[in-house]
Amino acid sequence: MPKDVKIDLILHRDASNCMVHSARTDFNVALAPSTTQIDVEQLANTRTRIEASLSGGEKLKPADLEAIGVLLSRVLFAGPVRQIYDAASHGSAVQLSLCITDPGLKSIPWEFLIWPDLKVAPHFARSICRLVTSTPSRPLQNLNLNGGIRIILVVSQPSDQPSVEWIETQNTMKTLIAATTPQLDAKAMEFMVCEASDSSRVREAVQAFDPHIVHFIGHGAPNALIFAKHGSQKSHPLSAAQVHNVLSSKSTRLVVLSACDTANVGSDIAPLIPIAERMVQAGVPAIVANQMPVSLRSIHSFCGALYGELLKSGNIDRAVNAGRIAMGVAFDNIGVAAVEWGVPVLYRRSGCGQLFTTRVKK
Template structure:
């Protein structure tokens, strides 16, 4: 299963042949049979007409490397299922649930951090910003929608991000840029070249601000290797106190990030459930790539890590 994950990554980065729709579904069925076997599988199907939230919790590094997000079942089409969500639960020493914030009675504050750095593939920041503003602007219309503010830190450096987080509390922190398993890229002070903000420093900066959700629209922020005994950036953030983190376990294009996060925001700001919102984002990616001969691998790239009992971040 890990070898299959490596093949998927190769098809995204080296222009190798992508798996067909049938091949990706066959892999998803294997994942399903691995997690749900025997009487457990029978129980699952007995309950499958209802909405099912599946959470996987493991401390085994090899099991973490498996791309479980591609799980499907023989009775459904390829791709994510509308009524079956999937998340990774991070074991934490302090398992207290965080009370969900009311969408209708409170202001939802979003901080968007953009870091387009030299030496890395250009991120169309303006287009991405306009897309987010359009989504959030649409949510501000009507009588029963959440009241939202969105503030932007462009060309982000360590200092500008820290200053923004210290000025006011945010419910959602959304980073758009480049990442790697051990940190994210920000601009160096007074320059456009990127410098890595290590995972521990980034986690401390974010956890002190106490957001309900962190979205890392950057490659490899959910990628785990054998040399990472403590896990991914996303896992580290959850352990430090962030209820939920959305990151990426493989390289992903900016256009896919826009489609995914657009659907995620729309769902989250309506229903408040992060498991459901991530699933809506995955479904949106599949719809955007309908009709292609090769499989839409992108839908399984985003990964949701969260604390136990923290799927409902906001209440309608």
């Protein structure tokens, strides 16, 4: 894979309600031209159309999804910002990071953009994440995959919620870990499953195991995850602050939330800071969540590719991108757009793309 070039895009709205954004690399900076001609409502409508297609409404055709991606691309890579992108992407892989605080601009599904030079998305040499402003913290200490990592799978199934299929994801994770771990180093990667009865038991398990990666499978909402209520098997929503205390420990570098709407920011009328973003603000370096409802089939396809790349390169931006590509292939139906691939969202702190260093072969 070619060398990664990092581009930060800062998006906000000015006093006249126009979108203003700039691009920054290690070598250059650019300000986009006036955006008075951009209809933010039209951009927001792209989300409505995609959600409808995912939830049983009118199915988007490939041409429809491509038109949405081209529109998002035209807005992001306008004027001098496009010049920055073209210069950076020439012969290189691009890691695009979006810095957004405006709720309306956050709600736009930028992950569906079509890369302007390649005319396709997703693509193995392009990735996109959302940077989160958080309390300044020390850079991640070096953690080599050869030294081993700990992964915990947390499954939450309250009796009054639809059941979740998690065995396939567990088997995929076990297979990938076994394939990545040399026989002579069998304990290099430790894996455990925690079937949640209630949040207190999950917290005890997480704190005792102190995992580097936490993967949650269950039901969620933009501002909560669903666990069983203490002393009962009925559902009980936990707020973002509570979830952070339950699912993270001192060594946690990545949390994967295989639950619907955990990256949904709501609307201009009722803006939300999604649970994924709040967990990064609270200190978790990176969170992978879903900005819309997802199917079990998409979760399995995405997770297999995500862990396959992460356990090879240690880079979460590349890993999420690999998951998106796998979803696009799995849902490649004739005449119907493969929409699911743009649903996962990567939230992370600046400088935390490389969660682990590359494994050294013996």
